[in-house]
Amino acid sequence: MREALDALLVAVMRLAAADAAAVWLLDAAAPDRLRLAASRGPGAPSSSELLADRPVDQRALTEGVAVASGSLCVRLASADHVFGTLHLQTSSSLPFDPLLIEQVCAVADLGAVALAAATRAVALEKVEARQEQFIRVTTHELRSPIAVSQTLVRNVVKGYAGPMTEKQKHVFSRISAQLDMLETLVNDLLDLAASRAHGAVGVGPVALNGPVGRAVLLLQPRADEKGVALNYRACRDEIVVEADEEGLDRILVNLVGNAVKYTLPGGSVHVGLCQTGDEVFITVSDTGIGIPPEGQAHLFEEFYRAPNARAANITGTGLGLAIVKELVERFHGVISVESTVGQGTTFTVVFPAYRIAK
Numbered sequence: 452m453r454e455a456l457d458a459l460l461v462a463v464m465r466l467a468a469a470d471a472a473a474v475w476l477l478d479a480a481a482p483d484r485l486r487l488a489a490s491r492g493p494g495a496p497s498s499s500e501l502l503a504d505r506p507v508d509q510r511a512l513t514e515g516v517a518v519a520s521g522s523l524c525v526r527l528a529s530a531d532h533v534f535g536t537l538h539l540q541t542s543s544s545l546p547f548d549p550l551l552i553e554q555v556c557a558v559a560d561l562g563a564v565a566l567a568a569a570t571r572a573v574a575l576e577k578v579e580a581r582q583e584q585f586i587r588v589t590t591h592e593l594r595s596p597i598a599v600s601q602t603l604v605r606n607v608v609k610g611y612a613g614p615m616t617e618k619q620k621h622v623f624s625r626i627s628a629q630l631d632m633l634e635t636l637v638n639d640l641l642d643l644a645a646s647r648a649h650g651a652v653g654v655g656p657v658a659l660n661g662p663v664g665r666a667v668l669l670l671q672p673r674a675d676e677k678g679v680a681l682n683y684r685a686c687r688d689e690i691v692v693e694a695d696e697e698g699l700d701r702i703l704v705n706l707v708g709n710a711v712k713y714t715l716p717g718g719s720v721h722v723g724l725c726q727t728g729d730e731v732f733i734t735v736s737d738t739g740i741g742i743p744p745e746g747q748a749h750l751f752e753e754f755y756r757a758p759n760a761r762a763a764n765i766t767g768t769g770l771g772l773a774i775v776k777e778l779v780e781r782f783h784g785v786i787s788v789e790s791t792v793g794q795g796t797t798f799t800v801v802f803p804a805y806r807i808a809k
């Protein structure tokens with residue numbers, strides 16, 4: 452909004468060779484008042500007047516234009532909304548040229564279109580923030596009933612509530628698997644919300660060796676159980692980036708977890724970490740099912756799952772890579788993928804290396 456108003460003032464002052472210009476917007480709380488929103492030039496209202504009200508210049512608002520000696524005031528309005536007025540001041544005593552007035556009105560109309568777009572964008576941001584808040588609260592509230600249900604179902608399957616037939620056990624095991632999926636979904640939604648919580652809170656120099664090593668260690672049992680070889684030759688040098696440790700853990704657990712999940716028994720996963728000049732490279736390669744070319748463009752979209760992953764009945768939420776991308780970009784990194792169906796996939800994350808004297 453602020454940028455749109457500044458651009459409008461610069462354009463109109465240049466056009467009219469004006470000494471000062473200001474935009475007054477109708478006050479949402481008191482619609483018969485104008486509030487100074489932006490000003491430029493030595494004679495313009497000062498920032499100390501930013502909150503000051505002033506009576507509406509009715510003539511400019513109703514007729515579109517009001518001219519006085521050394522001052523021109525035009526209405527700022529889009530097709531369906533009157534925003535306020537645009538004032539120009541010149542030190543010249545000559546009357547404003549009618550052609551110039553027309554041109555100023557045309558620029559004001561363009562400015563009003565930009566204002567309408569900026570207002571819509573602000574409203575949209577508010578709606579998105581409310582939606583995210585809703586998701587955060589509801590998913591958080593869902594967490595404990597799911598965990599309690601899981602424990603109860605597991606206890607029933609173990610026979611703590613009395614003997615069960617094989618058929619009953621089978622049904623309860625399926626309920627338990629569905630609850631596991633629900634738990635993963637809720638956790639992924641919470642992770643996504645956390646990755647979107649803006650700001651550089653907690654961001655500082657972190658040695659990547661820790662998060663990479665931890666992710667490999669965490670996923671080793673799953674890889675062993677599946678018969679997938681998980682290789683990582685730990686780096687001796689410390690490789691430092693500017694990030695937060697928890698975010699890096701999430702990125703690595705997601706990428707290494709996916710590599711293990713989408714690789715069939717007998718396959719392998721290789722994790723690499725190195726620094727070349729000012730850049731740090733993390734690579735996670737696997738010999739898994741691969742991603743079809745048409746899927747690669749959508750991988751980082753929320754809830755996207757490639758058709759071959761679905762066809763192979765490998766469970767997932769389609770949220771992991773959306774979380775990874777948000778976090779990688781938050782730490783000024785870039786993520787890319789190379790993949791061939793049936794041969795394997797390599798995800799590469801590149802971060803700027805942390806420099807002490809920045």
Ligand code: ADP
Nearest residue numbers: 709710713741756757760767768769770771772
């Ligand atoms: P999820 O794994 O929970 O489905 P992700 O967002 O982590 O969600 O991944 C999105 C999709 O990308 C997956 O459903 C899968 O189709 C594909 N994918 C991700 N990583 C790999 C991989 N290493 N190998 C093959 N496909 C992958």
